[in-house]
Amino acid sequence: MNSRKATSAVVLGGGLAGLFATRVLAAEYDKVTLVDRDHVTGPNLLRRGLPQGHHLHGLLSRGQQITEEHFPGITDQMVADGSAIGDAANDVRWIINGKRLVQTDSGMVCLTASRPFFESHIRDRVLALPNVVLSEQTDISRLEVGDDGKQVRGVWVFPEGKHETLLPADLVVDASGRGSRAAVWLEDLGYGRVPEEKHKIGMGYATRYYRIPDAAFEGNISVNTVASAGVPRGCICQKIDGGRAIVTAYGILGDHPPTDPEGYLDFIKSLAAPDIYEILQQSEPLNDPVAYKFPTNLRRRYELMSDFPAGFLVTGDAVASFNPSYAQGMTVAALDSIVLRDHVAGGGPVDPLAYFRDLATKAIDGCWDMAVSADLAFPGVEGERTAETLETQEFIAKTQDAASRDAEVSRAFQRVIGLADHYTVLHQPHLEAKILAS
Numbered sequence: 001m002n003s004r005k006a007t008s009a010v011v012l013g014g015g016l017a018g019l020f021a022t023r024v025l026a027a028e029y030d031k032v033t034l035v036d037r038d039h040v041t042g043p044n045l046l047r048r049g050l051p052q053g054h055h056l057h058g059l060l061s062r063g064q065q066i067t068e069e070h071f072p073g074i075t076d077q078m079v080a081d082g083s084a085i086g087d088a089a090n091d092v093r094w095i096i097n098g099k100r101l102v103q104t105d106s107g108m109v110c111l112t113a114s115r116p117f118f119e120s121h122i123r124d125r126v127l128a129l130p131n132v133v134l135s136e137q138t139d140i141s142r143l144e145v146g147d148d149g150k151q152v153r154g155v156w157v158f159p160e161g162k163h164e165t166l167l168p169a170d171l172v173v174d175a176s177g178r179g180s181r182a183a184v185w186l187e188d189l190g191y192g193r194v195p196e197e198k199h200k201i202g203m204g205y206a207t208r209y210y211r212i213p214d215a216a217f218e219g220n221i222s223v224n225t226v227a228s229a230g231v232p233r234g235c236i237c238q239k240i241d242g243g244r245a246i247v248t249a250y251g252i253l254g255d256h257p258p259t260d261p262e263g264y265l266d267f268i269k270s271l272a273a274p275d276i277y278e279i280l281q282q283s284e285p286l287n288d289p290v291a292y293k294f295p296t297n298l299r300r301r302y303e304l305m306s307d308f309p310a311g312f313l314v315t316g317d318a319v320a321s322f323n324p325s326y327a328q329g330m331t332v333a334a335l336d337s338i339v340l341r342d343h344v345a346g347g348g349p350v351d352p353l354a355y356f357r358d359l360a361t362k363a364i365d366g367c368w369d370m371a372v373s374a375d376l377a378f379p380g381v382e383g384e385r386t387a388e389t390l391e392t393q394e395f396i397a398k399t400q401d402a403a404s405r406d407a408e409v410s411r412a413f414q415r416v417i418g419l420a421d422h423y424t425v426l427h428q429p430h431l432e433a434k435i436l437a438s
C-alpha cells in the first residue's frame with residue numbers, strides 16, 4: 001500500500017507569473033490551487049486585477065520558447081485563433097534613433113496578440129491539468145505559519161461571499177504582482193525588511209485600438225519606433241488578434257501622450273520617424289486612447305535576506321517590475337518558472353534563499369541591468385552612471401547604429417534583446433570590430 005502523504009501547493013495570483021508557476025508545480029505536487037480575486041474565467045477579459053492588460057504586451061522570443069516548452073502546440077493554437085506570427089527581426093520594423101534596423105532572418109519567432117489573448121490561452125492549458133484547481137473571486141488574506149514562525153503551512157483566503165478559509169499547503173508561491181504583500185508579511189513575522197531597489201522613470205502610456213488595412217503594414221507585423229535620448233517618446237503599432245491593431249504611445253519623465261484623439265495623434269507625429277503616423281492616416285480607430293502610468297522600476301531583493309521561512313516563495317512582478325517599454329515582464333515571469341521548476345524538482349523541501357539567489361542570477365539580473373542601463377541613457381533619469389554604465393551605453397548606441405546598416409549586427413543585436421542570446425555575443429571579435437567602427 002502506498003502510504004505517501006499527498007502534497008499540495010497554492011499559487012497566489014492568476015496572472016502570467018502565477019500561471020507559469022502553477023504549470024511547473026503541477027508536475028511535482030499532487031494538487032495545486034490557483035487563487036485570484038478576479039472572475040478570471042468570466043466574460044470580461046480586461047479584468048480589474050489586470051489594468052495593464054489594455055496596453056501592448058510584446059512577448060520576447062525567449063518567452064515564446066518557454067511558453068511553447070511548457071505547453072507544446074500553444075504557438076500553433078494561438079496563430080489558429082488570430083495571433084499574428086513572424087520572424088522577430090525580419091517581420092518587425094525597428095526604428096531606433098530615427099534609423100531603421102536592417103530587417104533580416106533571426107530564427108526567433110515573434111507572436112503578436114493582446115495581453116488577455118496570451119493569458120486566456122495559457123490559462124486554458126493550465127486549467128486543463130487534472131490536478132489544478134482554480135479558486136477565483138477569492139481574496140488573499142494572510143499566511144498560515146507554524147508556531148515557531150519558520151514554516152509556512154498554507155494561506156488564509158476570502159472566497160467571495162464566504163468566511164475566511166484556510167488552504168493548507170506544503171508550498172505557497174506568491175505571484176500576486178507588484179502590489180504583493182509578501183514583504184509586509186515577512187516583516188510582521190520578524191524576518192526584517194526586504195531590501196528594495198527603485199528607479200524613478202515617470203513613464204506614461206496611452207493605447208488605442210484600430211482597424212488598419214494590411215497593406216499599410218508593408219509586410220510587417222509590428223512597427224516599433226523606440227524612444228531615445230534625442231526624442232524620448234516612442235510608439236509601437238502592432239497587428240493583434242481579432243483582426244485589430246494596437247497602438248501604444250509612451251513617454252518618460254512626465255512627457256506622457258495625451259488621451260484626447262487629436263493630442264494623441266500629434267504626439268505620434270512628433271516621434272523620431274513618421275512611419276506610424278503615416279500608417280494611422282489609413283486607419284479606423286476603435287476606441288479613445290486609454291492612459292497608464294508607471295512611475296518607478298521596483299526590485300525586491302529577497303536574495304539578500306539572511307533568513308526566510310520554509311514553504312514560501314515569490315515570483316514575477318511581485319519580485320521585480322520594470323520599464324514596460326522593454327517588453328521583458330512576461331518573459332521574466334517565464335524565466336522565473338524555469339528556476340522554480342529546478343528548485344521543486346524531486347518534490348523535496350525547497351531552500352527559499354537558494355531559490356531567490358538563482359532567481360536573481362538566472363532570471364532577473366540580465367533584464368534588470370539592461371533596463372536600468374537603458375533608462376539611465378535618458379539624461380533626466382536619476383541614478384548613478386558608473387564608468388561601466390557609460391561604456392555599456394556607448395557600446396549599445398554603436399551597436400544600434402551598426403545594426404541600421406549591417407544585417408549580421410542587426411541579427412545579433414535583436415537576438416540579444418529578444419533574450420535568445422547572451423549579451424556577450426556582441427563582443428565576438430568580428431562583430432565587435434564592425435560595431436566599434438560604427
Ligand SMILES: Cc1cc2nc3c(=O)[nH]c(=O)nc-3n(C[C@H](O)[C@H](O)[C@H](O)COP(=O)(O)OP(=O)(O)OC[C@H]3O[C@@H](n4cnc5c(N)ncnc54)[C@H](O)[C@@H]3O)c2cc1C
Nearest residue numbers: 013015016017037049057058140177316317324327329330
Ligand atoms: C503598462 C504595462 C505594459 C507592459 N508591457 C509588457 C510587454 O510589452 N511585454 C512584457 O513581457 N511585459 C509587459 N508588462 C509586464 C507584464 O504585464 C508583467 O510583468 C507580467 O504579466 C507578469 O505579471 P505577474 O503575473 O507577476 O503580475 P500581474 O499581472 O499583476 O498578476 C497578478 C495577479 O494577482 C491577482 N491578485 C493581486 N492581489 C490579489 C489579492 N489580494 N487576492 C487575490 N488575487 C490577487 C491579480 O488579480 C492578478 O491576476 C507590462 C506592464 C505594464 C504595467
